[in-house]
Amino acid sequence: MIKQALILAGGEGTRLAPLGEYLPKCLATVYNRPLIDYQLRLLQSAGVTEVAVAIGVQYDAVLRESVRLLERTVEVQLVVEPEPLGVAALFEASARLRPEPFWVLLGDIHFEAERLPQLDLPDGRDALLLTREFSDPERLAALTANVVVDQERVLAVRDKPTPAAIKGDLGWAGLAIIGPTFLERRSAILKWLEKKPAPRFGDLFEAALWLGGSMTARPAPAGGWFNINTPEQLLEAARCEARKHVRGETGAGPGATRR
Numbered sequence: 001m002i003k004q005a006l007i008l009a010g011g012e013g014t015r016l017a018p019l020g021e022y023l024p025k026c027l028a029t030v031y032n033r034p035l036i037d038y039q040l041r042l043l044q045s046a047g048v049t050e051v052a053v054a055i056g057v058q059y060d061a062v063l064r065e066s067v068r069l070l071e072r073t074v075e076v077q078l079v080v081e082p083e084p085l086g087v088a089a090l091f092e093a094s095a096r097l098r099p100e101p102f103w104v105l106l107g108d109i110h111f112e113a114e115r116l117p118q119l120d121l122p123d124g125r126d127a128l129l130l131t132r133e134f135s136d137p138e139r140l141a142a143l144t145a146n147v148v149v150d151q152e153r154v155l156a157v158r159d160k161p162t163p164a165a166i167k168g169d170l171g172w173a174g175l176a177i178i179g180p181t182f183l184e185r186r187s188a189i190l191k192w193l194e195k196k197p198a199p200r201f202g203d204l205f206e207a208a209l210w211l212g213g214s215m216t217a218r219p220a221p222a223g224g225w226f227n228i229n230t231p232e233q234l235l236e237a238a239r240c241e242a243r244k245h246v247r248g249e250t251g252a253g254p255g256a257t258r259r
Helices: 037-046 057-068 086-094 137-143 185-195 202-210 231-246
Strands: 003-008 050-056 075-081 102-106 109-111 128-131 144-150 153-158 169-171 173-178 215-219 225-227
Touching: 003 037, 003 086, 003 225, 037 057, 037 102, 057 075, 075 086, 075 137, 075 231, 086 185, 086 202, 102 169, 109 173, 128 202, 144 215, 153 169, 153 215, 169 185, 185 202, 225 231
Parallel strands: 003 050, 003 102, 050 075, 128 215
Antiparallel strands: 102 173, 109 225, 128 173, 144 153, 144 169
């Protein structure tokens, strides 16, 4: 069972202004709980006991105090980025983890799911990607970067492809398990990413594929996924949680987490 995880939360949140001026996106409130609490709860459900959170230096104090108040059973350590590292933060922050497979997720994604399956990294694989499936290629192409897979084999990682380019199963990689062999490709991956003006999460996996990495994919937890980049997406995530509580799918209502 994988016991450790990394949350990449070093973004400056400029699209969530004015919130991002004083809080990281992972502390944006969704239905009376900070976003990071949903993520910690999800990781905890899979048996994770240690979580590193990569965060910008300007948010260090407020996130440190907020995490302390959440009272989760996972041990959380903050990895402060002196300057924004982007996707390279994966390699810097993972140095704080044991040389074992670990979960990695973005700090600005809200998952409606309450539980995460207990998974292992398949033998001989660099990464296991959990993907959100879309039935509409046009919607996928419009909304997000994606992973194209054939059954469980990753064919490509593409950033906002045209609908015509999307074949096979459709997904959005916002959650993954990464193994030590992925990290061994650090220098080559970062060199490959130099040609990208602003590398994104999916670019890491595309680089690894180009360099001969071996990955597989699984469906992610069911439910709504929201990449919290705008106030509208934040509100939609809150509406999603409100509907879930009305349906009685969880016992944690507003105010269940002390803030």
